[in-house]
Amino acid sequence: MWRSAARRSPQIRRLLSSSAPQAGAGAAVPGPCIVHKRGNDILHDPWYNKDTAFPMTERDRLGLRGLLPPRVMSFEQQYERFINSFRSLENNTRGAPDSIVALAKWRILNRLHDRNETLYYRVLIDNIKDFAPIIYTPTVGLVCENYSGLFRRPRGMYFSAKDKGEMMSMIYNWPAEKVDMIVVTDGSRILGLGDLGVQGIGIPIGKLDVYVAAAGINPQKVLPIMLDVGTNNEKLLEDKLYLGLRQPRLEGEEYLAVVDEFMEAVHARWPKAVVQFEDFQMKWAFETLQRYRNRFCMFNDDVQGTAGVALAGLLGAVRAQGRPLQDFTNQKIVVVGAGSAGIGVLSMAKQSMLRMPGIHRTGEGHNQFWVLDKDGLITKTRKGLDPAVARFARGYGPDEVPDLHEGASLVEVVKKVKPHVLLGLSGVGAIFNEEVLKAMKESDSPRPAVFAMSNPTTKAECTPDDVFKHVGENAIFASGSPFSNVSLGNGNTGYANQANNMYLFPGIGLGALLSGARHISDGMLQAAAECLASYITDDEIRKGILFPSVSSIRHITAQVGAAVVRAAVAEDLAEGCCDVGPRELGSMSESETVDYVARKMWYPIYSPLVSDK
Ligand SMILES: NC(=O)c1ccc[n+]([C@@H]2O[C@H](COP(=O)([O-])OP(=O)(O)OC[C@H]3O[C@@H](n4cnc5c(N)ncnc54)[C@H](O)[C@@H]3O)[C@@H](O)[C@H]2O)c1
Numbered sequence: 001m002w003r004s005a006a007r008r009s010p011q012i013r014r015l016l017s018s019s020a021p022q023a024g025a026g027a028a029v030p031g032p033c034i035v036h037k038r039g040n041d042i043l044h045d046p047w048y049n050k051d052t053a054f055p056m057t058e059r060d061r062l063g064l065r066g067l068l069p070p071r072v073m074s075f076e077q078q079y080e081r082f083i084n085s086f087r088s089l090e091n092n093t094r095g096a097p098d099s100i101v102a103l104a105k106w107r108i109l110n111r112l113h114d115r116n117e118t119l120y121y122r123v124l125i126d127n128i129k130d131f132a133p134i135i136y137t138p139t140v141g142l143v144c145e146n147y148s149g150l151f152r153r154p155r156g157m158y159f160s161a162k163d164k165g166e167m168m169s170m171i172y173n174w175p176a177e178k179v180d181m182i183v184v185t186d187g188s189r190i191l192g193l194g195d196l197g198v199q200g201i202g203i204p205i206g207k208l209d210v211y212v213a214a215a216g217i218n219p220q221k222v223l224p225i226m227l228d229v230g231t232n233n234e235k236l237l238e239d240k241l242y243l244g245l246r247q248p249r250l251e252g253e254e255y256l257a258v259v260d261e262f263m264e265a266v267h268a269r270w271p272k273a274v275v276q277f278e279d280f281q282m283k284w285a286f287e288t289l290q291r292y293r294n295r296f297c298m299f300n301d302d303v304q305g306t307a308g309v310a311l312a313g314l315l316g317a318v319r320a321q322g323r324p325l326q327d328f329t330n331q332k333i334v335v336v337g338a339g340s341a342g343i344g345v346l347s348m349a350k351q352s353m354l355r356m357p358g359i360h361r362t363g364e365g366h367n368q369f370w371v372l373d374k375d376g377l378i379t380k381t382r383k384g385l386d387p388a389v390a391r392f393a394r395g396y397g398p399d400e401v402p403d404l405h406e407g408a409s410l411v412e413v414v415k416k417v418k419p420h421v422l423l424g425l426s427g428v429g430a431i432f433n434e435e436v437l438k439a440m441k442e443s444d445s446p447r448p449a450v451f452a453m454s455n456p457t458t459k460a461e462c463t464p465d466d467v468f469k470h471v472g473e474n475a476i477f478a479s480g481s482p483f484s485n486v487s488l489g490n491g492n493t494g495y496a497n498q499a500n501n502m503y504l505f506p507g508i509g510l511g512a513l514l515s516g517a518r519h520i521s522d523g524m525l526q527a528a529a530e531c532l533a534s535y536i537t538d539d540e541i542r543k544g545i546l547f548p549s550v551s552s553i554r555h556i557t558a559q560v561g562a563a564v565v566r567a568a569v570a571e572d573l574a575e576g577c578c579d580v581g582p583r584e585l586g587s588m589s590e591s592e593t594v595d596y597v598a599r600k601m602w603y604p605i606y607s608p609l610v611s612d613k
Pocket residue numbers: 189190191192193281282301302306309336337338339340341342372373374375376424425426427428431453454455456459479480481499500501502
């Protein structure tokens with residue numbers, strides 16, 4: 001049951017192995033590409049630029065002769081040269097402070113990104129495990145914090161509060177004719193780093209890099225967007241070099257009017273583009289999701305993508321105990337953080353429990369969750385609770401087992417509840433301290449699970465070393481940002497799983513795009529989560545491995561994307577994409593859908609260039 005047929009298929013494995021070109025882009029000899037430029041303009045366009053790899057025929061055809069050193073290098077030589085300079089950077093910066101090294105690595109990758117996209121995406125795809133921590137969490141957080149100083153060239157689009165009334169024409173300033181995937185933020189909650197205003201643009205850029213690497217979205221068709229509605233970050237408002245609007249954030253109807261206008265403009269130009277909302281503060285994350293999810297093809301990654309990844313982890317934790325999946329309904333789960341991510345996780349986990357056989361005994365009233373926010377345990381006596389949070393509030397007093405008071409501390413809750421899972425989405429680093437982790441040792445589970453999902457690394461609720469030391473070697477650990485596995489000293493390994501929405505959002509976006517879904521339904525999201533949960537074998541689970549390695553992200557994304565396509569077809573939401581209509585999608589078997597999705601993935605390879613001038 002837990003073996004995905006496609007995962008074992010040699011054909012799919014071949015199709016998706018990171019060293020072989022993928023189909024779609026993957027024909028060994030790519031078709032020619034018409035360029036509307038010549039000479040230096042080509043060298044300065046990262047999409048067409050091949051640097052020293054332009055063959056002589058192309059140098060003649062495109063007016064490049066004499067603009068490059070005479071020796072023609074191969075793609076492989078260029079690749080090796082880059083990797084060598086990256087490795088020497090690592091050697092030369094050994095011993096330097098972590099943040100200096102991280103930014104130096106980000107700079108060298110960013111420079112390649114600005115210069116030669118084909119080479120950039122190839123090194124990213126082939127080395128995704130090493131490079132994801134640079135272009136994505138945790139380094140992307142540091143980049144956002146320092147963005148105004150690091151800024152050299154613009155990437156993506158900026159719509160500000162000052163652009164009201166102009167957005168419909170501004171959207172046509174974007175040079176690419178077609179856009180498939182948009183990631184938008186308003187910078188109000190960047191990872192666990194708070195309001196970073198316009199500097200949050202680093203997040204959509206990083207997420208879209210993951211889209212290209214994992215989902216094979218053509219980089220010419222992605223668009224990172226910053227909605228600059230001001231910032232409430234005093235430090236930034238006072239910073240003379242700050243690049244965003246120096247005004248407090250718009251609120252209420254004024255704020256929504258900007259987002260409405262932006263969504264209308266995007267939809268007018270690219271009606272089939274998928275829009276991913278990212279790192280919006282909680283109130284706007286939920287409000288915009290409700291407002292747009294039935295009108296546009298959009299989703300909120302922090303609410304919905306995170307929920308699916310956490311659900312896959314929670315189901316993995318049940319399997320690790322050797323229990324049947326239905327036992328999920330009996331798991332005691334403590335969630336620390338009742339924000340957009342925490343509430344998203346709780347809602348999806350609850351939905352999943354309600355679908356399990358046997359749960360009808362207790363139905364909606366069944367509450368296996370203990371939720372804490374900055375004021376401690378949330379109970380029904382809490383005033384002014386958001387209805388989304390109120391659903392998970394505990395009863396109060398001696399009727400409630402165990403007896404816990406409003407605002408109880410985390411350690412009190414863990415000691416009394418003895419949860420199977422402790423899950424953090426609080427944005428507070430090291431909050432799972434020694435006392436809390438030692439209390440987890442008394443968990444009712446033979447494999448107590450600790451998920452420290454906050455990003456970046458500095459905000460992780462704890463480290464894997466702490467967990468294996470204080471909870472025990474039978475513990476299970478997952479974190480939002482990457483950590484190294486822990487050697488347990490007896491030849492055994494304590495696995496540091498990465499529970500990050502990067503396992504799902506690329507497949508959700510790709511599946512929505514290829515199905516041509518009118519909108520993204522709960523069923524499509526559920527299918528994505530179930531697909532990820534089923535990816536891991538029983539053997540892996542027994543070892544404490546809950547999530548696959550990031551190096552298989554393309555393979556995972558093809559499967560998740562296919563699951564999403566099939567769910568969209570089943571719900572009659574699919575309108576098809578390009579020349580593949582809903583009927584054709586519907587006639588594909590499960591493995592044919594995975595093949596189809598994999599074939600649609602773009603793969604970086606130099607195409608012969610032909611000038612139209
Ligand atoms: N791993 C992933 O894939 C993933 C996905 C989304 C978000 N996240 C991370 O989750 C964190 C939270 O994101 P969010 O969007 O929910 O933020 P949010 O601001 O909406 O919510 C934060 C929540 O944490 C609570 N909190 C703050 N201090 C606390 C404390 N001392 N004790 C207990 N609770 C406390 C707040 O009251 C609030 O309920 C961020 O660090 C983000 O990077 C990780």
